[in-house]
Amino acid sequence: MHRTVLLRAVFPPLICTIAVLWLVWGYLDLPVLLKGALTVLGGIVVLLLAGQRYRRQRSVVQHADGGIYPPEGFTGPVLLVCGDVSDNLFAESPCRTTAQGCYLQVASTEQLHTFAGQLLAREPMMAGQLVVMFRCLPGLHEDEGELQASLKTLRQQVKQLKALSGYTPPVVISGEFSGPETPWMVLRGNSSLVCPPDEPALSFGDWLLLPENADRLPFLSHAMAFMQQVILDELAKVDPLCPAISPFAVVMRTGHVPVTMQALWSQWLFRHTRLLPPVNVITCSPLWHFADPVLALLAPYARPLQGGETGRRVVMVLLLCALAAVGQSVMHNQRLIQRVSANLQRWQAIPMTHYIPKAQALHVLQQEALLLERWQRQGVPQRYGLGLYPGERLWLSIQQAIDTYVPQPPPPPKPEPKAVPVPKMVRLDSLSLFDSGKAELKAGSTKMLVNSLVDIKARPGWLIVVSGHTDNTGSPQQNQALSLKRAAAVRDWMRDTGDVPESCFAVQGYGESRPVADNDTPEGRALNRRVEISLVPQADACQLPDSPPPSSQDGDGF
Known part of the structure; x- marks a missing residue:
């Protein structure tokens, strides 16, 4: 008998507390800490109410013992x-x-x-x-x-x-x-x-x-x-x-x-x-x-039917919790509809030509579509389940909007800059052109000059620089003078042979100051004895009378 009384005392407050916690955890937008506090408070309330009801009902049953009752199980x-x-x-x-x-x-x-x-x-x-x-x-x-x-x-x-x-x-x-x-x-x-x-x-x-x-x-x-x-x-x-x-x-x-x-x-x-x-x-x-x-x-x-004031209160609590859950579910669904509608209206208000804002609005719609798709696969959250969840309709509207997106066309390719022609440089062995210690061209050097200087052409805006170099044999002064004379000899041959104006040339003699190899070996000294001919851009170089100065980047000869 006491066990039955205990169950009757615990059951009503337990059912009411479960209904309230179902509402709190499933439908109310409350912080998790507050929900946890309400859960603990609900447990305390269940214990207090159950204890009070148990003492009261046990007292009633004890006073009722020995009374008049129908047969057990009578219906x-x-x-x-x-x-x-x-x-x-x-x-x-x-x-x-x-x-x-x-x-x-x-x-x-x-x-x-x-x-x-x-x-x-x-x-x-x-x-x-x-x-x-x-x-x-x-x-x-x-x-x-x-x-x-x-x-x-x-x-x-x-x-x-x-x-x-x-x-x-x-x-x-x-x-x-x-x-x-x-x-x-x-x-x-x-x-x-x-x-x-x-x-x-x-x-x-x-x-x-x-x-x-x-x-x-x-x-x-x-x-x-x-x-x-x-x-x-x-x-x-x-x-x-x-x-x-x-x-x-x-x-x-x-x-x-x-x-x-x-x-x-x-x-x-x-x-x-x-x-x-x-x-x-x-x-x-x-x-x-x-x-x-x-x-x-x-x-x-x-x-036989369960009733009483306690039963009415339990039914009232359950009914209120159910109504509150339905109301909260309707409110959550309304918020979802308003949020998606606002995103769709923003999407429609942005012109297609505004590519960056349009792409940002597209990203928001894609996130909404992914969320609704996940709910379709994994189940709709409980807080949306009692209020006519509109997920499929919203997802369809979002997809229709996404399908109208036209991506920004790629920018036209930038024109490739014209390659600046690398100045040509020809390196000639001095001993092939001159006798040792001399600055006059050898008789057989003409053929080598013609073959070597085929790409060196006079162009407006380009200066033909002829520079002479020697090894470190002899005094520096003599080497510098010798390198200058040899450069001048090559310049004179190019000028006279190609009928090139004097203004197209620059002659330099560096002597032994710019070696390209070690002068301690015969091979290194042979490399250092050279005449270098190169093209250097210069706007006013190689101009004909009454001709405008062309760009130094123009690679066309004349």
Whole structure:
């Protein structure tokens, strides 16, 4: 039993906390640290509420031990019989169980809420099985105000029962009147049935057609009027503190029940018919007083069902969390639509000719498309799942925009700069052109000069530089003079042979100052004895009369 109480104490706050944390972690945009703090706080709340509920429910169960309960596992209607139950109705036992229902004696109408609380503390699933049966014996009531007070108490207790169980229990009004004996009559809505024992039920009209029932009609009709005007109208009165009661059914019968001449029923019957009810009482079996025919009508409406104030609160928390989750999901989807729409509008607003901003907007759209594609493959995040996720439609719009992108055409190739012609240089061996120590060209040197200087041509803007070099044999002064004379001799040959103006030449003698090899060896000294002829750009060089100075980069000869 204590284990069951513990589960009932822990389960409601645990369910509510799980629902709240599901909302926090799945849908709310909160920092992770705050979510973690809320999770810890939820665990503490569960422990505190579970402990409080466990202590309260355990106390109720302990006080409820030894009470009156239906058989274990009973699933039919459980009728809490209150009102006039002091006539030995439950003489044999305070609990009477049949195949169709179970009657439990409630000592007084004021204890109805307490009695039901003990039942539900022991078995909460019985909340949907509870039925209130108010038994009224008009032959025992002499004060109408006292009867109305008991009916008001009934309304208060039913209101408290609704708060306790979460449901308004069906209310059955049972009335027994002194008069000719009749079977139970069940009045529900506009229909009325007469239920003879061990016989099929008849409509009230068909039952009255039976000849033996003629003398019963006055009693029955006034009994119905009494129930309507004294009891049902009182239950239907408007009261701001107690809601009106609309009975599920009214059951009544007449027979040999106790009555006094001062009773409300005696006064009513005499005032309307000048008849008096029979005062002789024949002892009837207790089963005669139980309205079993109403049990078949109650069966579909009285089933085991979890309820109560705690159940309503749990349902309310779950409903609020679900509504909040749907609202958050809708908001997240709206933000997604607004973000993608803003990116698409920016994309459309940028002209195609603005290539750099267009490429930046394209990159943003591509990132959005990749994100939506990943969600399509791996599953939509939970925060978007309850609000009509528009991912496929947005992805299609983004792809259509990306397909319209026209990349920037490549820039035209830059013209290759004209290659600056490298000045030609010819290196001639001095000993092939001159005798040792001499500056006059040899007789056989002309052919070598022609073959060697075929690429050295006079061009406007180019200066033909002829420079002479010697080895380090002899004095530097003599070597310098010799190199200059040899250079001049080659210049004179080129000038006279090619008819080249004097202005196209420059003659230089360097002597031994610019060796190209080591003078310590015969081979090195042979390389150093040379005449070099090269072309050097110079704007005013080699100009003909009345000719504009050409660019030194022009490689065309004349």
